[in-house]
């Protein structure tokens with residue numbers, strides 16, 4: 135057990151582990167000390183002096199972000215001396231700031247704006263021309279710098295050095311000419327570069343993808359998990375008017391701490407494009423009911439054709455889909471009597487793996503599907519190469535496929551056309567939807583409630599943030615409708631009931647939690663980031 139230190143902050147007794155800084159110790163009793171350069175996930179250089187506090191017995195104010203607690207220490211965070219010093223530091227920070235909040239992307243979630251309103255709220259005493267610095271500087275793949283807005287806190291430099299392990303940013307010049315810039319010969323191009331935007335307390339670093347797209351306070355936030363790879367970074371999905379505008383990381387010390395990779399942030403874009411709008415049968419628009427009836431008739435005919443009829447049917451689970459969706463299809467396969475179970479998903483990309491967050495498996499739920507199959511079915515799910523071989527050999531007459539990224543070669547794709555029925559539940563139009571004789575629109579990760587299991591076996595909750603387009607529905611609902619038509623008794627009143635059943639049937643999921651429903655929160659000066 136770590137050693138505990140006892141001290142007093144503003145007269146209140148506080149006990150915290152040894153090594154805690156005064157700023158964090160104050161937080162434990164609900165005392166918020168203002169700060170700019172401190173970040174709990176980075177080192178503390180104490181450069182902004184916005185967090186000054188008075189410590190009894192010390193002649194000068196001390197930065198609370200940098201000062202560790204000591205036994206019997208007495209701290210004042212709200213003495214007149216402290217408040218005046220913090221107001222003066224804030225005024226100093228603002229001296230050369232352009233205050234272009236009306237056109238700044240950080241407005242509404244800017245720490246400088248927030249602290250000005252909370253602590254200072256006075257007119258500027260500057261009646262001369264401010265120091266001008268470069269604006270709209272393209273410093274990297276995804277980032278634009280406005281050096282005038284920069285308050286020289288160095289958080290962005292530290293996030294590159296300490297998280298991405300790439301020293302791409304630095305400070306140049308001194309005094310009021312000091313400015314953030316890229317290191318000589320460098321660009322801000324590391325795979326974690328957009329974390330600099332999150333940690334920037336002002337609008338000096340903006341993401342090219344989000345610049346001028348939306349005001350922060352118009353966004354709503356929903357907690358979820360990145361679908362970009364098997365790490366399962368925790369995210370906030372920021373959306374408005376039915377569209378997702380950005381993903382940002384959500385703190386989870388066990389998974390991603392405070393960070394996520396750039397590639398993961400852009401996974402929201404696939405929610406918008408090439409979506410299947412409505413059901414089709416043999417290329418013609420149809421209702422979902424009619425499309426499922428068509429598929430059910432053909433599958434039932436095969437099942438009833440002989441003692442091995444069920445083995446003519448294969449099901450394709452998907453590492454891109456939730457545990458609940460895969461569980462539903464696996465239950466259907468078991469009830470139908472087939473053990474021809476395949477697993478689809480994006481092929482691995484070993485070159486992207488690093489020791490930070492990025493995983494070679496670019497599917498969010500491979501571990502979950504493998505656990506389900508090994509627990510509930512006999513043997514393992516077969517991969518796409520075996521599916522291609524079985525299609526080429528003609529041993530399959532029907533396929534029920536869940537989702538995208540079924541990686542088949544041209545010969546196997548053409549073999550799909552020869553099957554009696556290919557029931558394809560897909561969010562996207564692709565080479566399979568062109569060939570399947572029954573296509574049903576399905577929802578994506580940002581449109582459903584469910585869970586993913588990350589590479590470490592942690593079952594994490596995903597939440598519906600936006601409505602799916604057209605008639606798209608969650609896979610598990612479509613599977614349930616199909617089972618009814620096949621005369622298979624599988625039904626759940628809602629996805630949570632499905633999750634509870636799965637949790638009871640799969641020992642590895644016994645500790646999984648569905649979690650609370652997240653109320654829709656609008657980002658109104660939330661101050662939750664930065």
Ligand code: SF4
Nearest residue numbers: 284285287288290334
């Ligand atoms: S750009 Fe932002 S994060 Fe970087 S030093 Fe300036 S204010 Fe700090």
Ligand code: SF4
Nearest residue numbers: 360362363367395398
């Ligand atoms: S590391 Fe993986 S899970 Fe994390 S943000 Fe990147 S793609 Fe998403």
Ligand code: FES
Nearest residue numbers: 169180182183199
């Ligand atoms: S937050 Fe403590 S000196 Fe900047």
